[in-house]
Amino acid sequence: MQFIKTRFNYLFGSTKGLILVAIAMIGIVSAVWGMLSGPMAEMGVREVVIKLLGMDIVQAEREGRIIILYHSIAMAVVAIETYMVTSLLKMKEFYKTAVRVLITVGYILTMVFGMGFAYFGHNWAFHGLYITGLSLIFFAGVLLCVALWPWNLEYHITDTNYSHTKKGVDLERVAFFVTAVTTVISALFGAAPGSYYGHGFETFLAENVIRYPHKSVMEYSVIGHLHIMLALIAIMLTLIIGRWLNFRGAWHKVAMPLMILGCIVLNLGVWGVVTPLEPVAHMIIYVGATPSMMAALFLLIWSWGKFAKEGTAHLAKPTFLQKLGAMVSDPLKFGPTWQMLFMNFTTSGIGIFMAIRLDEIFRMWPAREERIELTGHWHALSAIIATIILMYYGDMLGLKGKVRQIYGWSIIFLSDLALGAVTVFEMKRLFIEEAVQQPLVNGLMYAIDFGLGMLLVLLAVVMIWRLTDLFKPKGRWTEEATHELSEEVAK
Amino acid sequence: MKNRFTLTPSLRGRSPKQSPTRRGDCFVVATLLLAMTLLASCAPVDLNAPIPAFDTGVDSTSWAQVPEGEFFYGQFNKVEFTPTFEIMVTDVTAQQYADFLNAAVADGTLKVDGDSVLGYYPGDEFRGVKHELEIKAGDWQYIPLADPSQRVRNDGTRFTVQEGYENHPMTMVTWFGAWGYCQYYDASLPSEIQWEKAARGTDGRPFPWGWEIQRENANFYSSRDPFEDMSSFGSRTSPVGFYNGKTYDGYVTLDSKSPYGLYDMAGNVWQWVGDVMEGFSDRFMHGGSKDTYDMDLRVWVRNSAPPMYFSPGVGFRCVR
Numbered sequence: 069m070q071f072i073k074t075r076f077n078y079l080f081g082s083t084k085g086l087i088l089v090a091i092a093m094i095g096i097v098s099a100v101w102g103m104l105s106g107p108m109a110e111m112g113v114r115e116v117v118i119k120l121l122g123m124d125i126v127q128a129e130r131e132g133r134i135i136i137l138y139h140s141i142a143m144a145v146v147a148i149e150t151y152m153v154t155s156l157l158k159m160k161e162f163y164k165t166a167v168r169v170l171i172t173v174g175y176i177l178t179m180v181f182g183m184g185f186a187y188f189g190h191n192w193a194f195h196g197l198y199i200t201g202l203s204l205i206f207f208a209g210v211l212l213c214v215a216l217w218p219w220n221l222e223y224h225i226t227d228t229n230y231s232h233t234k235k236g237v238d239l240e241r242v243a244f245f246v247t248a249v250t251t252v253i254s255a256l257f258g259a260a261p262g263s264y265y266g267h268g269f270e271t272f273l274a275e276n277v278i279r280y281p282h283k284s285v286m287e288y289s290v291i292g293h294l295h296i297m298l299a300l301i302a303i304m305l306t307l308i309i310g311r312w313l314n315f316r317g318a319w320h321k322v323a324m325p326l327m328i329l330g331c332i333v334l335n336l337g338v339w340g341v342v343t344p345l346e347p348v349a350h351m352i353i354y355v356g357a358t359p360s361m362m363a364a365l366f367l368l369i370w371s372w373g374k375f376a377k378e379g380t381a382h383l384a385k386p387t388f389l390q391k392l393g394a395m396v397s398d399p400l401k402f403g404p405t406w407q408m409l410f411m412n413f414t415t416s417g418i419g420i421f422m423a424i425r426l427d428e429i430f431r432m433w434p435a436r437e438e439r440i441e442l443t444g445h446w447h448a449l450s451a452i453i454a455t456i457i458l459m460y461y462g463d464m465l466g467l468k469g470k471v472r473q474i475y476g477w478s479i480i481f482l483s484d485l486a487l488g489a490v491t492v493f494e495m496k497r498l499f500i501e502e503a504v505q506q507p508l509v510n511g512l513m514y515a516i517d518f519g520l521g522m523l524l525v526l527l528a529v530v531m532i533w534r535l536t537d538l539f540k541p542k543g544r545w546t547e548e549a550t551h552e553l554s555e556e557v558a559k
Numbered sequence: 560m561k562n563r564f565t566l567t568p569s570l571r572g573r574s575p576k577q578s579p580t581r582r583g584d585c586f587v588v589a590t591l592l593l594a595m596t597l598l599a600s601c602a603p604v605d606l607n608a609p610i611p612a613f614d615t616g617v618d619s620t621s622w623a624q625v626p627e628g629e630f631f632y633g634q635f636n637k638v639e640f641t642p643t644f645e646i647m648v649t650d651v652t653a654q655q656y657a658d659f660l661n662a663a664v665a666d667g668t669l670k671v672d673g674d675s676v677l678g679y680y681p682g683d684e685f686r687g688v689k690h691e692l693e694i695k696a697g698d699w700q701y702i703p704l705a706d707p708s709q710r711v712r713n714d715g716t717r718f719t720v721q722e723g724y725e726n727h728p729m730t731m732v733t734w735f736g737a738w739g740y741c742q743y744y745d746a747s748l749p750s751e752i753q754w755e756k757a758a759r760g761t762d763g764r765p766f767p768w769g770w771e772i773q774r775e776n777a778n779f780y781s782s783r784d785p786f787e788d789m790s791s792f793g794s795r796t797s798p799v800g801f802y803n804g805k806t807y808d809g810y811v812t813l814d815s816k817s818p819y820g821l822y823d824m825a826g827n828v829w830q831w832v833g834d835v836m837e838g839f840s841d842r843f844m845h846g847g848s849k850d851t852y853d854m855d856l857r858v859w860v861r862n863s864a865p866p867m868y869f870s871p872g873v874g875f876r877c878v879r
Binding site for chain 1: 852
């Protein structure tokens with residue numbers, strides 16, 4: 069009994085244990101449900117999985133199933149970010165515990181019963197528990213906002229290395245707070261249409277209605293919701309990475325106000341799509357996205373400079389190559405900001421290019437081609453978010469030496485290979501005719517399947533290692549049980 | 560190992576513990592794999608590769624009657640009504656379209672202008688809605704002639720069909736070209752509602768033949784039919800009515816007609832429908848195609864494109 073109790077306490081009572089459980093849950097869902105589409109479906113694996121697991125796949129409900137699948141994974145990612153925030157930032161113990169309990173119960177209910185409802189017959193009790201899970205996560209978000217309240221004197225700072233107001237309000241904490249508050253509000257933009265369309269399991273995927281000239285408020289709400297939630301998850305992760313790397317100095321002082329401003333304006337723009345401001349909402353979104361992305365760029369500039377400087381501190385006059393070598397010497401610390409830069413190629417760049425040339429190029433293609441771009445670029449952003457989390461998790465595990473190098477560079481190389489190929493796939497119509505595209509498509513698919521497949525294998529290896537570790541009385545888990553991420557922030 | 564280490568100047572001075580050769584090997588293997596993938600990606604595609612010829616026995620000139628009445632429309636089974644109408648049992652074939660071109664050019668309805676066949680379209684009401692294209696009255700392209708995917712050829716005097724494609728659906732045809740064909744024969748393109756009723760009947764099924772899909776039901780992406788080669792040209796069209804339960808050179812098909820006896824209402828080629836939505840210049844297509852996954856073969860799934868769009872995966876049929 070003691071054996072189970074100690075492990076349970078680690079897995080559900082410690083930051084690293086909670087993160088491990090959530091990553092494992094996402095890994096299992098990704099591995100199993102990844103076999104239902106794409107090349108796995110082509111190879112016939114889908115049919116085997118459906119039969120083996122006894123899934124009940126109704127053709128008319130595909131869109132609803134996918135929405136529940138997205139939410140199940142997204143809620144676990146939100147939970148991971150919440151664990152990180154509650155471990156990195158100072159807050160009252162009561163709030164920390166309450167937020168973690170609520171969000172843990174919430175995402176597990178969402179995932180288990182949501183997937184149970186969507187893929188294994190319609191047990192409406194499961195649907196109720198799925199909604200209960202989402203509601204608990206929402207409430208955890210509200211509590212997190214209270215816990216983060218930056219105007220509390222306890223959280224004021226005086227250290228001039230960090231961005232703060234004259235009165236000492238920590239602007240980094242304000243950025244965390246604003247992101248949390250806007251996330252909670254933006255969740256409502258999904259909850260309302262979710263209830264409206266979800267009743268009776270009748271819903272749609274945003275990419276399938278994007279071209280229609282007349283959309284209802286509820287349809288706009290869904291489109292806004294999915295865009296802003298992914299953007300907010302990315303913004304929160306940028307703040308988390310900044311805190312982990314101990315972002316500070318002049319760049320920090322400029323970046324934090326930009327992050328706050330960008331986040332607020334971006335949200336106002338997205339919320340505006342359901343108001344009469346809809347015609348100018350996109351312009352507001354661009355205005356908001358720019359400072360947010362600049363803040364991320366400043367983090368990148370600062371961190372790369374820091375790695376280069378610290379890595380060559382022992383040299384009197386380091387050359388450019390030596391600085392470059394020092395900058396990339398630790399893939400787990402270099403990787404997250406590199407992935408943020410790479411994201412501009414796979415997501416932001418594509419999005420901006422599409423927006424600029426929409427009528428001249430993309431709307432001359434069939435809607436199904438546009439769907440590929442739309443789904444491709446937000447899947448790429450989701451995958452990049454996942455890789456950044458995995459890199460931070462690699463550091464939490466205390467990976468060192470060759471293992472750290474292999475783990476970090478594998479994540480970077482495999483994901484960038486796959487997502488680079490996805491981007492070329494999305495844009496292929498710009499340079500190749502439909503009739504002669506098959507060899508190119510095959511090559512890109514090999515790259516995508518190899519990259520994502522090996523990434524999942526790497527994750528599986530880590531998970532198996534962690535599972536076996538749990539059976540050891542003095543395993544690594546015993547050291548992690550009491551560690552907080554704030555203790556491991558870079559000096 | 561030692562030789563290779565000393566032959567690599569950039570690695571001189573490193574400790575053997577770093578096993579540069581192993582790292583180098585990995586790099587070489589990765590580069591080779593990448594190069595092979597890139598080379599495979601650039602392989603040329605022979606668009607005129609021989610295609611198996613099969614007589615399906617399905618008459619492409621026949622029409623089926625769809626009786627008046629209510630039916631379940633769309634993904635969520637909204638009840639709609641249609642009066643009685645007739646619809647073609649198969650897609651318009653390449654041979655039928657070539658015959659139409661010969662007749663319509665001869666009587667002056669259509670004209671050949673360079674690499675295009677042009678025909679008149681009376682235009683749409685333009686409302687200036689965001690992203691809406693203005694479709695004015697005038698001559699519009701029906702089909703391109705110079706495109707290598709075009710199976711209907713013009714030798715300056717007559718239109719003929721590339722051998723083997725006579726009984727395949729007519730593709731590389733714009734919405735104008737589809738609309739013009741039906742008009743010429745006193746018919747029209749089906750509305751979305753007509754098309755869907757003809758495809759699924761009245762019981763709400765997602766596919767013309769029933770509730771589930773198998774590879775032998777239709778021609779879709781990677782369905783392993785005799786016409787595809789995924790290492791080269793990918794998926795190609797199949798003759799109309801191919802999925803009728805017959806066995807062709809050992810390839811067994813399932814009888815996949817709709818409740819009213821229509822073939823190819825899912826897969827093979829997307830089918831243009833006639834609806835013109837207010838403020839939206841795109842035209843809709845239904846049925847999925849040889850290039851799409853099975854999810855797009857569900858009868859309610861819509862695709863759309865501007866009316867001047869053509870593709871090797873888009874065809875049509877008419878109603879009257």
